[in-house]
Amino acid sequence: MIKTRSIIFLLILISFNITGQTNLEYYFGDNISFNSKVSKPSDILDFEIGEKHVSHDQLVKYMHIIAEQSDRVKIERYGWTYEHRPLMLLTISSPDNLTDIDKIREDHLKLSDPAYSGDINIANMPSVIWLGYSVHGNEPSGLNASLLVAYYLAAAESNELNSILNNTVILLDPSINPDGYSRFEQWVNQYMSDVSISDPNNVEHNEAWPRGRTNHYWFDLNRDWLPLQHPESQARIKQFHKWKPNILTDHHEMGSNSTFFFQPGIPSRTNPNTPTENFSLTNKIAAYHADALDKIGSLYFSKEQFDDFYYGKGSSYPDVNGSIGILFEQASSRGLSQQTVNGILDFPFTIRNQLTVSLSTIKSGYELKNELLKYQADFYRQASKLARNEPVKAYVLDGGDDLTKTNRFLDILLRHQINTYRLAEGLFYDDHNYSTTSSYIVPLEQEQFRLIKAIFEKSTSFTDSLFYDVSAWTFPLAFDIKHSAIEGKSFKNDMLGDKLIEIPELTGKVSAKSSYAYLMKLDDYNSYKALYMILKNNLKVKVALKAFSTGEGMEHNPGTILIPVRSQSKTEDEVYDILKKISTKSNIDFSNVSTGFNQAGIDLGSPNMVNLEKPKVMMLVGNGVSSYEAGEVWHLLDNRFGIPLSMVDIDRFNRINLSRYNTIIMVNGNYSRISGSSREKLEKWIKDGGNIIGTKGGSKWLIDQKLANIKLKKTSRDTASIKNYGDMYQHIGAQNIGGSIFEATLDLSHPLCFGYPDKYISLFKNNKLFFEKSNNPYNNPVLYSEDPLQSGYISKENYELVKNTSGLIVSSIGRGETICFSDNPNFRAFWYGTNRLFLNAIFLGDIISSSSTR
Numbered sequence: 001m002i003k004t005r006s007i008i009f010l011l012i013l014i015s016f017n018i019t020g021q022t023n024l025e026y027y028f029g030d031n032i033s034f035n036s037k038v039s040k041p042s043d044i045l046d047f048e049i050g051e052k053h054v055s056h057d058q059l060v061k062y063m064h065i066i067a068e069q070s071d072r073v074k075i076e077r078y079g080w081t082y083e084h085r086p087l088m089l090l091t092i093s094s095p096d097n098l099t100d101i102d103k104i105r106e107d108h109l110k111l112s113d114p115a116y117s118g119d120i121n122i123a124n125m126p127s128v129i130w131l132g133y134s135v136h137g138n139e140p141s142g143l144n145a146s147l148l149v150a151y152y153l154a155a156a157e158s159n160e161l162n163s164i165l166n167n168t169v170i171l172l173d174p175s176i177n178p179d180g181y182s183r184f185e186q187w188v189n190q191y192m193s194d195v196s197i198s199d200p201n202n203v204e205h206n207e208a209w210p211r212g213r214t215n216h217y218w219f220d221l222n223r224d225w226l227p228l229q230h231p232e233s234q235a236r237i238k239q240f241h242k243w244k245p246n247i248l249t250d251h252h253e254m255g256s257n258s259t260f261f262f263q264p265g266i267p268s269r270t271n272p273n274t275p276t277e278n279f280s281l282t283n284k285i286a287a288y289h290a291d292a293l294d295k296i297g298s299l300y301f302s303k304e305q306f307d308d309f310y311y312g313k314g315s316s317y318p319d320v321n322g323s324i325g326i327l328f329e330q331a332s333s334r335g336l337s338q339q340t341v342n343g344i345l346d347f348p349f350t351i352r353n354q355l356t357v358s359l360s361t362i363k364s365g366y367e368l369k370n371e372l373l374k375y376q377a378d379f380y381r382q383a384s385k386l387a388r389n390e391p392v393k394a395y396v397l398d399g400g401d402d403l404t405k406t407n408r409f410l411d412i413l414l415r416h417q418i419n420t421y422r423l424a425e426g427l428f429y430d431d432h433n434y435s436t437t438s439s440y441i442v443p444l445e446q447e448q449f450r451l452i453k454a455i456f457e458k459s460t461s462f463t464d465s466l467f468y469d470v471s472a473w474t475f476p477l478a479f480d481i482k483h484s485a486i487e488g489k490s491f492k493n494d495m496l497g498d499k500l501i502e503i504p505e506l507t508g509k510v511s512a513k514s515s516y517a518y519l520m521k522l523d524d525y526n527s528y529k530a531l532y533m534i535l536k537n538n539l540k541v542k543v544a545l546k547a548f549s550t551g552e553g554m555e556h557n558p559g560t561i562l563i564p565v566r567s568q569s570k571t572e573d574e575v576y577d578i579l580k581k582i583s584t585k586s587n588i589d590f591s592n593v594s595t596g597f598n599q600a601g602i603d604l605g606s607p608n609m610v611n612l613e614k615p616k617v618m619m620l621v622g623n624g625v626s627s628y629e630a631g632e633v634w635h636l637l638d639n640r641f642g643i644p645l646s647m648v649d650i651d652r653f654n655r656i657n658l659s660r661y662n663t664i665i666m667v668n669g670n671y672s673r674i675s676g677s678s679r680e681k682l683e684k685w686i687k688d689g690g691n692i693i694g695t696k697g698g699s700k701w702l703i704d705q706k707l708a709n710i711k712l713k714k715t716s717r718d719t720a721s722i723k724n725y726g727d728m729y730q731h732i733g734a735q736n737i738g739g740s741i742f743e744a745t746l747d748l749s750h751p752l753c754f755g756y757p758d759k760y761i762s763l764f765k766n767n768k769l770f771f772e773k774s775n776n777p778y779n780n781p782v783l784y785s786e787d788p789l790q791s792g793y794i795s796k797e798n799y800e801l802v803k804n805t806s807g808l809i810v811s812s813i814g815r816g817e818t819i820c821f822s823d824n825p826n827f828r829a830f831w832y833g834t835n836r837l838f839l840n841a842i843f844l845g846d847i848i849s850s851s852s853t854r
């Protein structure tokens with residue numbers, strides 16, 4: 001009996017000891033009183049914050065409970081992730097402000113409108129502060145701190161907090177990337193031990209591929225603020241513009257051996273479209289973080305790392321929208337505690353730092369309120385003056401016949417609140433006829449002046465040669481959309497036609513029922529969606545290798561798809577019904593033809609009409625493979641085109657039969673795990689007619705294994721001269737190609753280039769793989785130009801290497817082929833222009849060798 005009692009006593013002691021380390025006093029100190037009507041996190045979770053990693057569901061539950069209990073908090077679900085987890089935003093302010101929150105929001109928005117902002121008395125306005133946590137799912141301290149931030153704001157009782165809440169509106173996004181976080185949280189919690197294992201090698205601290213940083217399709221959501229290709233970003237940006245906050249925080253983690261970082265970042269690497277006052281305000285706010293972190297004894301640094309050049313990140317998008325974006329980086333404990341060069345790093349310690357800078361941000365937003373509000377109004381007031389001093393007055397774009405792709409581009413402009421207009425009249429500019437049916441115009445003189453420049457500009461000169469991310473992202477080049485910058489007096493206001501309120505509605509139709517054949521053009525992005533649906537319905541399909549005309553101006557380029565009626569296993573009516581359904585789902589037109597005898601070019605029964613097979617696609621994944629680039633392919637095929645993709649780990653690949661696939665994809669990565677016998681298996685599979693597509697590192701492996709006949713241009717090393725050790729990082733970094741844009745020309749007669757409207761295309765390059773031109777003169781479908789740099793940074797040495805190289809080479813092996821891209825044609829899901837090359841490789845790859853013998 002005595003024994004049992006002492007064991008129980010001991011257990012109580014142990015549990016007190018655990019909670020004793022991480023109770024609320026640890027986070028908040030002992031002189032704050034809290035409203036007892038609001039639940040503490042531990043009341044709901046049954047553990048203290050920091051004792052384990054909270055799950056997304058637990059987080060959602062807690063936030064809803066305190067929103068119910070506190071009259072300072074409102075909660076809304078603003079979107080869903082791919083895996084159908086809710087995205088939440090808490091609006092936190094004084095109860096009085098919350099009863100009038102719509103009016104406060106509307107008044108706040110007027111600050112960004114020069115037509116109203118001059119008459120506003122900012123002294124009576126609250127500032128708006130947005131706190132955003134853990135966009136990278138495996139950087140958990142921010143998200144776990146968000147419960148404490150919310151609890152503090154909902155429950156703490158002090159005159160200072162009352163005054164803060166009277167003068168600020170705090171928007172709290174506790175979990176920006178719930179799908180990625182959930183992968184991570186599942187991992188660390190399943191390997192959590194009773195005793196803390198701080199060994200960095202422990203499985204708890206080392207997630208499996210593809211890890212939790214990214215979203216469902218393995219995209220970095222902290223690069224998607226500008227491209228907006230994912231539901232998380234699209235929903236968030238809507239809230240951003242609904243509020244236009246004055247400060248936005250972005251809470252991350254970095255390597256475990258670091259300390260803590262807050263912005264400003266490296267001054268010389270700020271994007272020139274960001275006003276200089278932004279930097280000085282960021283610096284003023286930084287003093288608040290420094291003060292707060294000094295008080296709890298945490299080490300930190302600023303200005304030496306990270307930059308605000310690429311606007312697709314959470315800490316820089318606000319900077320081009322009249323707001324101040326702030327990046328925080330906390331050394332990561334990953335699991336519950338980890339040994340580092342600075343001693344044992346505990347999870348609660350990392351959470352406390354994130355909590356501390358959240359509260360110092362709020363304090364700065366309160367004390368610098370008038371300065372921030374004035375900065376925001378000035379930012380938008382300056383826009384029209386800056387636009388008047390700018391040589392470029394408007395950008396005009398012609399989407400041509402690719403209506404789906406054009407719509408995706410317009411969608412981005414509308415989501416960023418960029419005023420876009422139809423052309424009032426046809427315009428001949430830069431040797432191009434911009435027609436009123438397919439062209440749009442974006443004038444620079446509008447509130448989003450800076451953002452328009454950031455989206456459309458081509459830059460080739462920079463103050464720094466190092467970039468944390470890409471150095472160029474010019475959207476019309478990525479979309480391969482014909483465009484011109486209209487300068488000076490060439491621009492007239494009456495060029496602006498109707499303002500675009502929403503993207504144009506698209507419809508597809510079958511012109512009429514046919515008993516002979518149907519034709520489909522390949523010039524729309526969604527043609528591939530339609531093509532896959534046709535093949536999935538087991539209809540026989542041919543593709544034209546040569547042009548033809550069916551008369552009455554019906555010109556058909558190579559790549560036109562033919563669906564004959566009689567040779568199908570389905571009736572005339574069934575074929576018609578299937579195509580009608582497909583046209584509705586894909587918005588693609590089908591035209592009927594009643595004769596195979598064409599007015600010009602090849603006839604429909606020509607040997608230059610070749611059969612297409614349904615792609616059965618597999619992609620290698622797992623350790624060594626770039627999860628980003630694999631995810632881009634998965635998202636492209638699955639989400640955009642409804643094409644099933646088997647993803648097979650390299651270890652399993654070593655054991656399986658390949659006969660169920662006709663296409664294999666190898667994206668960037670290290671494939672040394674492929675066994676020798678698997679390499680032989682792969683070669684036999686290609687010889688038997690397989691089609692293998694490599695990009696970057698995938699291509700490199702195929703070349704090294706002699707499965708692709710490509711000569712690489714070698715980079716030369718400068719070993720002769722003596723240099724300062726202190727400059728090493730700068731010199732080596734300047735030889736990286738972080739991501740720049742280059743012009744290339746297409747061979748429009750090559751199946752891999754079918755469907756392109758003209759021979760010029762832009763390629764995105766972020767690696768140093770350079771293909772010598774193929775010796776076979778017919779085998780250079782995509783060639784880098786003589787002087788190809790369009791936008792971005794590249795060193796002189798690398799620039800010499802990239803000129804006149806081949807971007808894409810096909811190697812025939814037996815009855816099959818390898819198709820090697822030197823670059824990634826699917827970068828971040830917004831390179832719609834080069835997506836087509838990749839889709840052609842999938843659908844048309846296996847006809848190249850057969851057609852070259854024709």
Ligand SMILES: [Zn+2]
Nearest residue numbers: 136139252253
């Ligand atoms: Zn991060």
